[in-house]
Amino acid sequence: MSHSVSDHLASPEIDVSTHVRRKRIALAHEVKERPKLYLDTKYWALLRDSRLGRSDCPHLKQLLSVLETRVSEGTLICPLNADIYFEVMKQSDPTTLMATATLIDDLSLGLCMIPMSQRIELEVFHFVEASRKAADEIHEPDELIWTKTTYVLGFVTPDMYEMADDLNLAVQKSFSDFMWTLSLTDMLNVMGPAKAAAKQSPFLDISGELNAGKFANLNEHSSFKSVFLSEVQGILDVYKKEFTGLFQYIYERDTGTSLSAEERNDDSGGQMLANLIYQAFRLNKIEHQLPSIRIGAGLHAALRWDRNRNYKPNDLFDFRHAEAALPYCDYFFTERPLCHLIHDGNLKFADHFDCRTVYKPADALALVE
Template sequence: MMSALQRHLGSPDVTLETHVRRCHAALAEELQPRRAIYLDTKYWIILRDIVAGVRTADSEIELLDILRRLVSAGKAFCPLSESTFAEILKQSDERTRIATAEIIDELSLGVSLIPYEQRVAMELRIFIYDQCRDLGAPGPLRLPWTKLSYVLGVIHPHETVFDASTELAIQKAFIDHMWSMSLSQMVDTLGGKQMSPDWHPRLAEQINAGNAKHADELRSFRQTYSIEAQGAAEVFAHMAVEVTRDLQKLITGTLPSVAGDATEAEAVRIWTKMLSTVLCHEKHKSSLPSLHINTSLHASVRWNKAQQLRANDFEDFRHACSALAYCDIFLTERRLMAMATANHLALDRHYGCKVAAAISDALALLHAE
């Protein structure tokens, strides 16, 4: 920390945002030769149990061996996500929780995806800036990778007793320190801390009731997707408004004037309509993968009127958003694989991510790497 602090005291011209961006860019370059293999929590638990000697089947041992070989040979890495992190903290036994974190440390190379909402913001920024190239908009970088300590987002000290330049150096040194922290260190530091009460069961119940009430109104999967896209647009329209404001400041050097709540509401209304329209156009689905994948999976459950949304689906869908959009291989549960690869979604083919649920199928994919 002290050596990093001294170094950063000598570069007060480098902003905190620039330093964080450089860290992410360097990590992306480092990972570029490797294939990203996403394991959902089921597979991390399997690997943990193999290490502990609880699982001893030959195919299971081979799975761990080949993943270790691919990682150590510089061919692959197995990133974490905020969904996996949340599910690890739900494990009540401290010993197995630490053991899970240790195998993740080994195979992830300390790498995680940035949180879901940050990925949506990144995708929106890239999409909107790309539409405004003729106005002088730059091409923002696609930097989805971070370190495990920032799996829930970047944090740093602020409002300290130090002057501005010293506080900036402290912030950048703190980021450097956190950048090297392992998941097992984080889990050990958190001790027995549990996640906040799970609101997913109640939310699933409410959504299922609403879906049942309006089930007779659905005429096609395309229509069902359009309804879900409208809901997604309503949630993230405010984010698109912020992106456009940042872009205007970047191009003109001034922020747009906001006359009041009415102007803000109108901007959100316009972007809600635009986003829902964009999501329904095939050519834009690659530009906004996180929103498209999540919308598709929710629409799939709603269109299959005999299927109920389960509490675990919310985290499973986030796993799918992480894996399908940003990874090359996705090892998951059979139910989620069936949904993602169904012909009317074909998310695996659309994003070029191979999906497997059974260990035998996972081995076949890994042996081909």
């Protein structure tokens, strides 16, 4: 790392955020032509059991072999993301946990998505910028969503305030270079299995509350579109604060003017952006932009619209897998209920997104052979 520090001392004009952003863009270009397969947690577990000899399913055994071969040949890659990470960390058996981590390292090669909240913010930022700038002046979301395993939960960096500013910055950039090289098994070896198992998801099971709300309001909407728009509104309400920050960032960047404390407390810009996005969805003006909002709102709407289906505890994780897979990957291997929702006639996600989704191991094998 010391050689990296000396190198970075020569470029104090590049801050650590810019340095990591450049690494992410370079990574995106590196994997751009490689087809991406999103495996949900079920498939990671099935393939792990096949590798450990715990499964006698011939399709899974052959699927694992094909995936290993294609990844080694450079014709496929299976990225990690935070939702897979949290579900994997539920495993309390150290042997099983490390076997899963090793499989993820082997098939992902360290490729990882930024967390869902950051993807939504990135997509909204692109939505705003694309309305103001030429296409060659902005980066597409799929150039900025990729990172490395150690940043699966987001980017963090140490800050040594007692150091001189230039040395502190050089150490931060050098540290990010080092973190860029670490695998999931490296992370688990540092944390230890017990501490890793304590890394549980921050998302609580709210399926009971969702079911209560669904059945208490069955007659509130007369069309699927109405349910969908109510879900869009719910997502926009959650991110209104981030939208305000986005507007303020763009203003300060473009004008070179710092906002006053009073202006910084004004959230009208965030509300205006939320209203704009809502109306764009209402008027069917959104095509391929804002995919995470479309998928999240659509899946919840489809489940609410189906009077015969209840929310299950794992549905929210499954929906988050779909939000990651459909816009940014070529294949998605998942569970049967989610696969059926993706092919739901009201959503038509199978037509809208260029991502082949299956749930049967035999069908999965046929897609990648």
